Amino acid sequence: MKTSVYVNLQRKIIVITLLVSFAPLILLGVTIYHQLAIKYKQKIVEQIRYRAVAQAEAVDLFLKGRTAILSAMADTHKFDYMIEGNNLAHIFEVMNSRAGAFVDLGVIDSTGQHKAYVGPYNLKGLNYYNQPWFGEVMSKGVYISEVYMGYRKIPHFIIAVRRQESQQAWILRATIDPEIFGGIVRAAQVGKTGDAFIVNKERIFQTNPRFSGSIHSQSKLDTTLFGGSTTVIELRDGDGKKRLYAGTWLKNKKWLLVINQEAAEEMAGLFTTYMEVVIIVAGILAIVLTTIFTTRLTVRRLREADTKMRELNAALVQSDKMAALGKMAAGVAHEINNPLAVILQKTGWMEDLLAEEKFQESENIEEFKASIKKIEAHVERARKVVHNMLGYVRKMEPLLEDVDINETLSQTITLLENYAKTNNIEIAPDFADSLPIIASKQDQLQQVFLNLISNAIDAISTDGLIKVISERNDKYIIVKIIDNGPGIPEDQQGKVFDPFFTTKEIGRGTGLGLWISYDITEKLGGTIHLSSREGEGTIFTIQIPIVHPEKK
Amino acid sequence: MDTFSVLVVDDEKDFLETLVSRLKKRKIDTHGAKSGEDALKLIKNRPFDVVILDIKMPGGMDGIEALRAIKKIQPLTEVILLTGHASVETSIEGMKLGAFDYVLKPVKLEELLPKMLQAFEKKNNHDQKVRSAKIRETLKYW
Ligand SMILES: Nc1ncnc2c1ncn2[C@@H]1O[C@H](COP(=O)(O)OP(=O)(O)O)[C@@H](O)[C@H]1O
Ligand SMILES: [Mg+2]
Ligand SMILES: [Mg+2]
Numbered sequence: 001m002k003t004s005v006y007v008n009l010q011r012k013i014i015v016i017t018l019l020v021s022f023a024p025l026i027l028l029g030v031t032i033y034h035q036l037a038i039k040y041k042q043k044i045v046e047q048i049r050y051r052a053v054a055q056a057e058a059v060d061l062f063l064k065g066r067t068a069i070l071s072a073m074a075d076t077h078k079f080d081y082m083i084e085g086n087n088l089a090h091i092f093e094v095m096n097s098r099a100g101a102f103v104d105l106g107v108i109d110s111t112g113q114h115k116a117y118v119g120p121y122n123l124k125g126l127n128y129y130n131q132p133w134f135g136e137v138m139s140k141g142v143y144i145s146e147v148y149m150g151y152r153k154i155p156h157f158i159i160a161v162r163r164q165e166s167q168q169a170w171i172l173r174a175t176i177d178p179e180i181f182g183g184i185v186r187a188a189q190v191g192k193t194g195d196a197f198i199v200n201k202e203r204i205f206q207t208n209p210r211f212s213g214s215i216h217s218q219s220k221l222d223t224t225l226f227g228g229s230t231t232v233i234e235l236r237d238g239d240g241k242k243r244l245y246a247g248t249w250l251k252n253k254k255w256l257l258v259i260n261q262e263a264a265e266e267m268a269g270l271f272t273t274y275m276e277v278v279i280i281v282a283g284i285l286a287i288v289l290t291t292i293f294t295t296r297l298t299v300r301r302l303r304e305a306d307t308k309m310r311e312l313n314a315a316l317v318q319s320d321k322m323a324a325l326g327k328m329a330a331g332v333a334h335e336i337n338n339p340l341a342v343i344l345q346k347t348g349w350m351e352d353l354l355a356e357e358k359f360q361e362s363e364n365i366e367e368f369k370a371s372i373k374k375i376e377a378h379v380e381r382a383r384k385v386v387h388n389m390l391g392y393v394r395k396m397e398p399l400l401e402d403v404d405i406n407e408t409l410s411q412t413i414t415l416l417e418n419y420a421k422t423n424n425i426e427i428a429p430d431f432a433d434s435l436p437i438i439a440s441k442q443d444q445l446q447q448v449f450l451n452l453i454s455n456a457i458d459a460i461s462t463d464g465l466i467k468v469i470s471e472r473n474d475k476y477i478i479v480k481i482i483d484n485g486p487g488i489p490e491d492q493q494g495k496v497f498d499p500f501f502t503t504k505e506i507g508r509g510t511g512l513g514l515w516i517s518y519d520i521t522e523k524l525g526g527t528i529h530l531s532s533r534e535g536e537g538t539i540f541t542i543q544i545p546i547v548h549p550e551k552k
Numbered sequence: 553m554d555t556f557s558v559l560v561v562d563d564e565k566d567f568l569e570t571l572v573s574r575l576k577k578r579k580i581d582t583h584g585a586k587s588g589e590d591a592l593k594l595i596k597n598r599p600f601d602v603v604i605l606d607i608k609m610p611g612g613m614d615g616i617e618a619l620r621a622i623k624k625i626q627p628l629t630e631v632i633l634l635t636g637h638a639s640v641e642t643s644i645e646g647m648k649l650g651a652f653d654y655v656l657k658p659v660k661l662e663e664l665l666p667k668m669l670q671a672f673e674k675k676n677n678h679d680q681k682v683r684s685a686k687i688r689e690t691l692k693y694w
Binding site: 338352 | 658
């Protein structure tokens with residue numbers, strides 16, 4: 001559960017860091033993109049408007065040119081000449097060589113009768129009097145039709161001019177090649193999605209559009225959206241894509257030249273190149289990875305620091321506890337030792353008196369003596385507890401002596417070896433080769449080792465192994481007493497160093513051994529530490545500072 | 553010089569009286585004092601070979617102060633310190649001030665007596681040395 005705290009923390013830090021680093025970036029990116037997009041769009045609108053205007057001019061010019069040639073031909077030739085023999089064909093040839101785009105040419109008299117004709121269709125002799133354009137051209141003089149089917153049943157449009165020759169009027173009429181005309185319009189079409197065409201007010205296509213429809217069919221485009229000069233608008237087409245439309249009314253006010261293209265295609269110019277995308281993605285990846293990496297590192301450090309802190313705290317609590325207990329024990333010892341001293345003097349006095357001759361005859365004298373001995377034995381027992389508690393067993397002299405740890409361990413093992421053997425317990429020494437002689441207290445260290453190895457023997461009870469290891473590092477000699485006994489339950493591990501904590505039966509354990517050992521090692525500037533696993537055994541580790549003896 | 557005179561100083565009345573009785577029963581010239589002040593009064597009046605002195609006595613003069621005063625009045629008197637709680641520091645201080653030894657309470661007479669005798673012997677030696685020094689000095693001027 002402890003782990004999840006750190007995992008949570010790690011997740012939070014990563015999320016926040018990423019948010020903090022990306023939010024401004026994204027904001028900036030979006031803003032810049034937006035600004036750019038607006039500018040870009042303005043440019044595109046400008047462009048398409050310009051193209052529409054230019055193209056309309058080109059178309060107007062085209063029509064004006066054709067009309068001018070037709071007018072010139074009508075003005076410079078007489079009706080009679082026109083309808084005679086091959087003359088019309090000759091004129092047609094001249095016109096086409098000058099300007100081109102004429103499909104056919106015809107001469108129509110004032111009654112609508114088609115008097116002469118050059119072209120691919122067989123139209124000579126037809127009467128146009130009832131055709132709508134006939135009236136128009138007769139009254140206006142020049143007429144450009146919209147696309148219609150006519151006699152030939154093919155969509156086309158015509159240019160017709162009227163010639164007033166003395167009393168009679170006649171008409172020179174030419175059909176414009178829809179392919180060529182369409183081609184001129186389509187010259188304005190760009191890109192994969194671009195289109196350019198002409199529609200009239202009634203939305204009839206006057207040229208073949210690239211998409212959606214064909215010449216002479218109905219367009220869906222609402223021509224009323226386009227005003228006086230050139231208008232640019234954005235509309236959604238059938239499949240929901242935005243299209244930019246630019247429309248310019250031609251000079252005749254009947255035809256609308258429309259250029260359009262998908263807005264997205266034009267905007268595509270804004271999108272970065274493949275290489276730039278790769279760089280950006282790599283940059284983002286780098287930020288994410290470093291964030292995760294540094295966060296992991298930080299959290300791990302934090303965790304280590306926490307663990308150290310906890311250990312340190314535990315050690316502090318322990319040594320505080322020990323100091324307080326020590327003071328209390330000293331006070332208690334005084335209060336107990338004084339009464340014990342009195343008891344011992346009183347029993348001594350009684351013995352003294354019983355030794356007198358007059359008591360020798362008394363029948364219960366032996367009983368008395370035995371009772372006194374018992375009292376003294378129990379005083380001794382109490383004395384031992386108190387003295388142990390205070391570590392009296394230790395010599396009180398403050399002088400340090402030269403101590404060979406391996407030697408001390410060997411002696412201690414010798415003391416316990418026989419006892420261990422009778423219980424089938426092996427004590428296996430494993431000593432470091434060259435431990436330095438240190439300035440310390442041999443008796444006291446011996447007592448620590450004795451306590452720990454005795455405890456191990458008690459714990460194993462029968463059949464087992466006790467390893468006694470010595471080693472060193474820069475600052476300490478380290479002694480480990482390892483047994484394969486039952487181990488110490490986790491809830492007891494914090495208590496075993498407390499005075500009077502014992503799990504042994506009364507009379508066998510005092511619960512003072514580990515307390516004294518702790519006290520001794522600490523006073524010698526060392527540490528004692530236990531690690532144990534139930535069912536596997538116990539390791540007591542003692543660190544004794546390497547203090548080099550003063551040279552004598 | 554063969555009579556062995558002892559002064560026991562302890563605030564614990566039962567302890568004091570009993571120990572005094574037992575020593576007297578062993579033909580030792582024993583006196584008791586229940587405080588440091590009482591002990592000093594006695595010592596001013598007459599010399600003792602050995603003083604058994606409790607370190608911790610509540611109120612008034614404590615053992616270490618008493619030891620210092622005794623050594624001033626009777627430098628040759630040997631003092632054995634009794635202590636109910638061995639604080640290393642006070643015991644060492646006592647030894648530095650010239651105490652012969654220290655003994656932890658409770659103590660059996662069988663353990664205390666040998667120490668007293670050792671102290672007595674040391675004092676006797678001292679006395680003898682002082683005496684022979686005096687004799688030599690006297691001889692010089694003869
Ligand atoms: N090596 C060990 N294996 C298992 N338990 C141990 C070991 N050493 C100490 N203990 C436990 O710690 C308690 C306290 O030990 P200690 O202070 O030496 O007192 P005592 O040996 O008198 O019981 C023991 O009673 C025992 O429960
Ligand atoms: Mg033990
Ligand atoms: Mg006292």
